[in-house]
Amino acid sequence: MDLSVTSTELTTDAAISTSASAATGASVFIPAPGTPYQEDIARYWDREARPVNLRLGDVDGLYHHHYGIGDIDRTALGDADDSAYEKKLIAELHRLESAQAELLLDHLGPLERDNTLVDAGCGRGGSMVMAHQRFGCEVEGVTLSAKQASFANQRARELGIGDHVHARVCDMLGTPFETGQIAASWNNESSMYVDLHDLFAEHARVLAAGGRYVTITGCWNPRYGQPSKWVSQINAHFECNIHSRREYLRAMADNRLVPQAVIDLTAATLPYWGLRATSPLVTGIEEAFINSYKDGSFQYLLIAADRV
Ligand SMILES: C[S@@+](CC[C@H](N)C(=O)[O-])C[C@H]1O[C@@H](n2cnc3c(N)ncnc32)[C@H](O)[C@@H]1O
Numbered sequence: 001m002d003l004s005v006t007s008t009e010l011t012t013d014a015a016i017s018t019s020a021s022a023a024t025g026a027s028v029f030i031p032a033p034g035t036p037y038q039e040d041i042a043r044y045w046d047r048e049a050r051p052v053n054l055r056l057g058d059v060d061g062l063y064h065h066h067y068g069i070g071d072i073d074r075t076a077l078g079d080a081d082d083s084a085y086e087k088k089l090i091a092e093l094h095r096l097e098s099a100q101a102e103l104l105l106d107h108l109g110p111l112e113r114d115n116t117l118v119d120a121g122c123g124r125g126g127s128m129v130m131a132h133q134r135f136g137c138e139v140e141g142v143t144l145s146a147k148q149a150s151f152a153n154q155r156a157r158e159l160g161i162g163d164h165v166h167a168r169v170c171d172m173l174g175t176p177f178e179t180g181q182i183a184a185s186w187n188n189e190s191s192m193y194v195d196l197h198d199l200f201a202e203h204a205r206v207l208a209a210g211g212r213y214v215t216i217t218g219c220w221n222p223r224y225g226q227p228s229k230w231v232s233q234i235n236a237h238f239e240c241n242i243h244s245r246r247e248y249l250r251a252m253a254d255n256r257l258v259p260q261a262v263i264d265l266t267a268a269t270l271p272y273w274g275l276r277a278t279s280p281l282v283t284g285i286e287e288a289f290i291n292s293y294k295d296g297s298f299q300y301l302l303i304a305a306d307r308v
């Protein structure tokens, strides 16, 4: 796959990026061809249009491809017999997904307005918009999907922040960003598509010394022994490769990323899954998440690390 010709956004970048982004060095960047696996993943996200993602994003224009945390606000949901219940349910699921992104951002700061941030595996860009709105920083996102990059850039333009929030089609393992120029970077549910040593080597390269890396991810629990049947089902459903908690910590240690916080969000994400399982937007993967979180084979984790 030649990523340089699949993205109109990338072509546009090449023309304007010299003045726009010295930190990214994007003007001369031509991504290497992807692997066959990456072609499959690019196709997957190019075609994705699940109502559980689009209808939630429509609530306030922040489009996420991650899950939610926090307690359900039963008062906001109201009565299940109410004709407005479905709309309220969608708003509540969306609120929990945005709360997840807010927690990730809590661990990125403090940051200065002139900092540049990197969202590795940025999806439709919801977290990037939130990061810019909170910190005022430049936010650079990478995704394998040209559709997602276009969508994210279109949303940023509509919000009037297109000069500050920008997505491109690019492998997160080989980004165009200059070495040591990025103040903070993150993976929000996107690290299960790559080798963790390669991933953290790239984050460690682009991050400034003292910079911050944050991930929220689902990982299998070494205490369970091996990936459970539920974890295998999630892998098959999304064509991904969920890593163990041990692999995360080892690959970080090997790449100058020192954890400052490791937070088990498993209990915090279960209410989201319980509510989603009762909704008309179910996709069929709910049972695997709920059962694997409950049997201890799978964990929802935030890891915040310093680049030392
Ligand atoms: C589940 S979505 C998460 C999107 C986003 N982080 C969010 O929270 O909404 C996974 C994302 O990872 C991206 N991805 C997977 N492998 C990638 C790679 N090698 N390089 C760049 N992006 C990748 C996909 O294109 C997709 O945008």
Ligand SMILES: CC(C)=CCC/C(C)=C/COP(=O)(O)OP(=O)(O)O
Residues within 6 Å of the ligand: 050, 052, 053, 064, 065, 066, 067, 189, 190, 192, 217, 218, 234, 238, 240, 242, 283, 285
């Ligand atoms: C925690 C783990 C293992 C995540 C795997 C990556 C993934 C597909 C996240 C959600 O995307 P989505 O929002 O497009 O999925 P869905 O359609 O199920 O909401």
Ligand SMILES: [Mg+2]
Residues within 6 Å of the ligand: 052, 053, 064, 065, 066, 067
């Ligand atoms: Mg979703």
